[in-house]
Amino acid sequence: MIYSVIRTSVCALFFVVVSFTANAELADTLAKIKPSVVGIGVHTPTGRPQNSLNGTGFVIGNGQYVVTNHHVLPKELDVNLLQKLAVFIGSGKSATVRKASLVGMSAKYDLAILKIEGAPLPAMKLADKAFVREASHVAFTGFPIGAVLGLYPVTHRGIIASITPTIVPVENAEKINIAMLKRLRDPYLVYQLDATAYPGNSGSALYDVDTGEVIGVINKVFVQQTKEAVITNPSGITYAIPVKYLYELLEKHNVKW
Template sequence: MTSIAPLPLQPRLPAFGGGLRLSAGLTLAAALGLAAAPAMAQQGLPSFRNLVKKVVPAVVSIAVTESAAAAAADDGGDQGAPTPQAGHQKVYGAGSGFIIDPSGIIVTNDHVVGGATKITVSLADGTQLPAKILGVDQLTDIAVIKVTADRPLPYVSWGDSRQVEVGDWIMVAGNPFGLGNTVTAGIISARGRDIMSGPFDDFLQLDAPINPGNSGGPAFDLNGGVVGVDTAIISPTGGSVGIGFAIPSEIAQNVVSVLEQHGHLDRGWLGVGLADDESGDGVRVTMVQASGPAGHSGLRAGDRILSVDAKKVDTALGLIRAVAEIHPGERARLAFIRHGRVLSANVTVGLRPETQAQ
């Protein structure tokens, strides 16, 4: 059954062995790809060779060791991965990441390293370094890790995902199936995709092939800026069918900055149930937790919230995001309609529990 899920890691192998076999079909496909390249270039399609030389040195492969219990609890579990057997307490997985600072700061997915007991980063030149987690954010599936090297490391910079449009070229780099640094190219297929993975879904949809092991890898614009972090695929088989999703840099960059400094991300919360209003003007309150921030402010079910701190909100998702950006403990002013009258309330925003959406 086709499903949308966090991009699987390279299938985990039991600690006692396992390996990867390349089929003749893969060799033939590679040969066909090489043969097709000159013809594509003659048709005026871009060559990515200079871009590859510029950015790939900063793309890393990430190997993780997890306890069997952590692996079993992984929501983005590997499709086709062996089931851990009794007596084998560790399993292996692999993903991707990219260096954003020469001191060794690396961005990847939370589902790559979130349950890891050991992390090893392989640089493009083959150097292997141990890594530690600086911070993770489950709601956006972003993690920041760090390695220490005896030299400044190659790094890439953020691009502006707000400037890319549907149809623009992108190049993806990562570690699919544990093969090591691999690049693929395609276009932005869609923007603003909500794949029902959480309240902050706002993905770029890509048609560049991404596969298990690409988790946490970068998607580059043609200037070499990171405009997305690969995080999910839709596939009936676990492999690429040309539909993948990346966290836009406009979201990822801010989350990474906070995780790098504080190790966690606190989001604001009202304690209400919300629904889009048929009028398209405001957001309907369907439920209020009496002990929550909105309950203490006097907000009621049936109220229609129009704005947060004078910023108009038209959808439940937009309201959730607006409140999430307010630091817990700060006050927000809500404008709302009750029985035809426009009223306002000052709410002391609470700390969003991990299991809550509003």
Template sequence: MTHSRRRPYAALYDFIDEEIDMGHLKDRPHRRRWETVVLAAGFVGGTAWQAAAAQPLVGLPDFTPIIQHYGAAVVNISSTSTKTVHGALPTDPVPPNSPFYPFFRRFFSGPNTAPSQKEKVESLGSGFIISHSGYIVTAAHVVRGASHIVVGLSNHHVYKAKIVGLSVRYDTALLKIKGHDLPTVPLGNSNQLQVGQWLLAVGAPFGFYNTVTQGVVSAINRPLSDDEYIPFIQSDVPINPGNSGGPLFNMEGQVVGINDQIYTSNGGYMGLSFSIPINTAMRAVHAFEHHQAIRFGWLGVDVQGVSSEMARAMRLKEPVGALIASLAHDGPAAKAGLKPGDVIMTYDNKPVYSVGQLPPLVGNTSPGTRVPVGIMRNGHPLTIDVRIGTLPKNLRHPGSHNVTLSRMHMEVGPLTHEALSDMDIHHGVVVLTVEPGPAENAGIAPGMVIQELNGVAITSPSQIAHLVANLPAHTPIPVLVRRGKESAYVVVTLP
């Protein structure tokens, strides 16, 4: 045997040679059996050695340097606010915590009703320090309406904080504490995120401070109906109550997002987490720092989704885009020549696959910018330049005009942000009037909120009008309605 062949297993061959010298392997069959064992060991060992030497395609990340360098800049936020609690009647037939209480209470209201009371509400969240002098970024819903805010650092130092600025549309808030030489986090560029990249979240889920969780980017530019101006980062990073406002790090140790919300059916993490891109959040933060109002871009259109039937009617190859239902008089789109029935396919050379993608694209455009808008009109492509306007104050939600649902014999209208907050819901339309017909037969009454129709979350009157128009006749349809703080399903059968 050659030297090169013996080298990896020299000890084994030396043992065989010793056995031969001692006369234990004199006969040929025994010697051949030992050589077979050695050759087999060489084959298996060589394969294992080659596999160990090969470089893996994907290396497992080590997150410890991120925490060691920037973990101290993540803070815990405790806020206190007050809410009004309506008193119960001494003779109420059901207790206030019963799901039937809101429905029975209106029949038993009277002079003996207990007076409303103020109740303190405490909430926990997270945040991160962006300046050595004590500026902190968090989610707006963590501190909105708070009368007392306390920030705790990882070194157990506690500070009182004040709100410098808060944006509901961006769900971003800037706080200030009196400190100096504080640890900070570096900020990244969320526009460079790609699906599949590793992420690290730090926060206080359920009050467990300085908890670290990891995952990957699941999707980018994800629209959500509750926050139309935020192109969310979707990930599978475990996020739970208390994580809100905390940082989302990339592998360079840069903050690329603010942990904001989850989709859940039971209040716990189910694999769908959503974070505000840091580029979006910092647009608000920079305005707060300079004491400026945030100006949102405005196109001046009411849009709806494109169904398969609508796509065929509009001579579209696919059911994509945002269909213009109406335009604001003298709005930017109307002035540029856009018309009802046009389907917006691209905005500023970016594709618009669904109606939810358009609001964040428009809202994040600086007013006064000229933007090419690609549309389909009567089956023909067309590009029109639009000078984007400034979103007017107190402008109602796109598609927020009252709508009469003739098939249900009722009228619905939009919900204000305040009403949504008071009822602790994120979407829905309010029932304004009900005439004898399918809705009344199902028990739907004025003042109720329709949250869901046939399994679809309701976000605007124009959306529910589109859904109702396309529902099958003489078929039971489930409708999720809400009165006060309780929700229940009813069944509507349409003619």
């Protein structure tokens, strides 16, 4: 009985120490990468409100390039309203707006590269092109439900649950379109996570908890029922594009990382 109690106590103490160490490591990493996390949206000088937040991005390279998802970008800008693609820096009411231009994008991999005006920002470091192992500890920081909650960065942590082909399930055959059939013929591998992302997290950097190196880009979360139900009924299935596909886009447009 005494041995059992001692063993249980030692195990509990070991768990607490490991958990504390892991949290401390993530806190240190977060402090390092947080200045590189930005919001992506549209600035309308004559609008009310003037700024709309569509998703998240992160700074790379020389501090003037930002990576996000292709689907986060506006489909078009209203020239009559003087709308501009915008990158939001900082958080809360102290956030500032930088105009941005599109450098390159990939609809296939749901990636886009922007270039911002003004002084360089702190940049995140990209991991190498190799896939990380399943069960690796990861985190992502972004602006979930940013249009409602505002520009306040939120961090989620988890593990790489699986490395799986990028195939989106459909309810029935009637919803299969030509684009889906093309992807089914040539699927590429993505990371499936056990951490839950939300609309607004799209474009967030998926990074290694210990090093802060970017290993992927959050791009998709399956939501039960409707987008409006995402807060009360999140699916818990989140996907990220591996950084190896980002390298392809960077090389294509001669962007140094």
